[in-house]
Amino acid sequence: MHLHWHRRDLRVEDNRALSMGDTVLPVFVFDDEVLAHAAPPRVSFMCSALESLRESYRERGGDLLIVRGDPREELPRIAEACDADAVVWNRDYSGLAKARDADVRDALDVAEIDHRAFHDALLHTPGSITTNEGEYYSVYTYFWKKWRDRDKDAPFDAPDEIVSPEEVVGEVDGAIPSLADLGFEDPEGNIPPAGTEAARDLAAKFCERDVYRYDDARDYPARESTSRLSPHLKFGTIGVRELWETTVEAKNDAESANDADSVEEFQGQLAWREFYMHVLDDNPDVVVENFKDYQYDIAWRDDPDGVRAWKNGKTGYPIVDAGMRQLREEAWVHNRVRMIVASFLTKDLLVDWREGYDWYRQKLVDHDTANDNGGWQWAASTGTDAQPYFRIFNPMTQGERFDSDATYIKRFVPELEDVPPKKIHEWNELDPDEREALAPDYPGPIVDHGERREMAITMFENARG
Numbered sequence: 001m002h003l004h005w006h007r008r009d010l011r012v013e014d015n016r017a018l019s020m021g022d023t024v025l026p027v028f029v030f031d032d033e034v035l036a037h038a039a040p041p042r043v044s045f046m047c048s049a050l051e052s053l054r055e056s057y058r059e060r061g062g063d064l065l066i067v068r069g070d071p072r073e074e075l076p077r078i079a080e081a082c083d084a085d086a087v088v089w090n091r092d093y094s095g096l097a098k099a100r101d102a103d104v105r106d107a108l109d110v111a112e113i114d115h116r117a118f119h120d121a122l123l124h125t126p127g128s129i130t131t132n133e134g135e136y137y138s139v140y141t142y143f144w145k146k147w148r149d150r151d152k153d154a155p156f157d158a159p160d161e162i163v164s165p166e167e168v169v170g171e172v173d174g175a176i177p178s179l180a181d182l183g184f185e186d187p188e189g190n191i192p193p194a195g196t197e198a199a200r201d202l203a204a205k206f207c208e209r210d211v212y213r214y215d216d217a218r219d220y221p222a223r224e225s226t227s228r229l230s231p232h233l234k235f236g237t238i239g240v241r242e243l244w245e246t247t248v249e250a251k252n253d254a255e256s257a258n259d260a261d262s263v264e265e266f267q268g269q270l271a272w273r274e275f276y277m278h279v280l281d282d283n284p285d286v287v288v289e290n291f292k293d294y295q296y297d298i299a300w301r302d303d304p305d306g307v308r309a310w311k312n313g314k315t316g317y318p319i320v321d322a323g324m325r326q327l328r329e330e331a332w333v334h335n336r337v338r339m340i341v342a343s344f345l346t347k348d349l350l351v352d353w354r355e356g357y358d359w360y361r362q363k364l365v366d367h368d369t370a371n372d373n374g375g376w377q378w379a380a381s382t383g384t385d386a387q388p389y390f391r392i393f394n395p396m397t398q399g400e401r402f403d404s405d406a407t408y409i410k411r412f413v414p415e416l417e418d419v420p421p422k423k424i425h426e427w428n429e430l431d432p433d434e435r436e437a438l439a440p441d442y443p444g445p446i447v448d449h450g451e452r453r454e455m456a457i458t459m460f461e462n463a464r465g
C-alpha cells in the first residue's frame, strides 16, 4: 500500500503519483510553515477543494486522511502506523517546496521508509525542453515550438483501491479545519467554486465555444472570454493531461483554420505556464531577484501614498483602478489588466515589482510562484523574455483599446457609471472642474503618465550604464 501525500494535486484522476499504487491511503497535511506563505483567498479555495477531494474518495469507498502538523514527523508516523510500502508524492518546483521535500525525504530515510516523487504538474518536466546545448530556454517562442511538438502523456487512471484511514491507523478526527482554525480571516472577495467537478465544468464549457474566439477576445476584459482555470491549475483540481486532451479534441472539432488557431493560442498559454515553471526550477532566486542583470541597481522609488492609491484602486487611471478593484472583489484579475496594473506600478509609480508581487501574493486566488513572478518580471522589464524597458504601456490608450465602451471599467468603478466612455478614456487630460462635475467621487490622476514614462526610461538607462 502507498501513502499518497497530496499537496498541489487535489484530484483523484489524472494524478501520476496516485496512479502508481494499486492500494492507496491518501493524506493531506496542514503544515504551518507552508501556511505562513498562504493567504485567505487561496486557503479558502484549497479547503473547499479538499472537501470535494474527500467526497471523491468517499464515493470510492475510502477516505482522505487530514492531519495538521509537520510532514517530517507526520508522514513517517502515519507510514509506520499503516505499514505503507512507500510514501509517494508529486513534485513541486519552487525553492521552498524543494527544500521541504528534501527534509521529508531525510526524515523518511531515517525511519527507513521508501519514498518516491513524480513529475505530474506539467506536460513536460523541467529540464526536458532545452536548447541544443542542453540549456533551459530563456526565450518563450523557441520553447513553445519544441514544447508543442513533443508527444504528451495520456491522463492517468485512478488507483483501484482507496483505503479508509480508520481501517489502518485507527480512529481519526479527519475534519477539514476552518479558516479561523488555521489563523486566517475570511477572504475579501468572492472565491470561485473549487474541486474537480467545477474544474471539469469550466474546461468543458470553455472548450465547447469560448476557445474558438479566444484568440480574438482574450485581450478584452469585459468579454469574459478566458477559461478562469488558473486556481484549478494552481491547486491541481484538474490534471494537465486531461485538460490538454480536452483542448486537442476541441482542435479536432474546429470548423475552420481560424478556430483551430484559436485553440492553439490557448494551448500556448498552457505552455507559458510551463515555461515560467521551468525558469523557476532553473533559477529559484527569481522569487526575490531580477532575472535579468542590469549593470547597476534599478533606482526604484519609495512611494507609500502611490502604492496605497494603487492598492485601493484610486490612482485616477480608470483601467488601473478597475483592475485593482477586481482583485479585491474576485481575488482574480484579467490577464491584460494584470499587465496594465503591473506596468503602472513599475513604470508610472516607479515602484519595485516585488511590492506588487507581494500584494498579488496576498490577494490572488490563483497566486502561483512561477506565473506570478514571471508576470511581474515581464511587466517590470527585469524578467526572461520580458517587455523591453522602453515599451511602456500607456494606461489611457490601453483602456481605450481594450475596453472602448468602458463596460469593464464601469463594472468595478461605479463612480464613473454615468460618465461617457470618451471622457473616461481622456480622464487624465480633462480640466479638473470638468472631472469634478462628471464624477465628484473619483480622483484625478495621481501622476502624469508622460512625465513618468520619461523618468522610467531614464531609470532603466541609468541601470544599464
Ligand code: FAD
Residues within 6 Å of the ligand: 218, 226, 227, 228, 229, 230, 231, 233, 234, 269, 270, 272, 273, 274, 276, 333, 334, 335, 336, 338, 339, 342, 360, 364, 366, 367, 368, 369, 371, 372, 373, 374, 375, 376, 379
Ligand atoms: P486563460 O487565458 O484561460 O489561460 C489558461 C491558463 O494558462 C491559465 O489558467 C494559466 O494557468 C495559464 N496562463 C495564461 N496566461 C498565462 C501567462 N501570461 N503566464 C503564465 N501562465 C498563463 N497566472 C497564474 O496562474 N497565477 C498568478 O499568480 C499569475 N500572476 C500574474 C501576474 C502578472 C503581473 C501577470 C501579468 C500575469 C499573471 N498570471 C498569473 C498569468 C495570467 O494573468 C493568468 O494565468 C490568467 O489571467 C488566468 O486566467 P485564466 O485561467 O482565465 O487564463
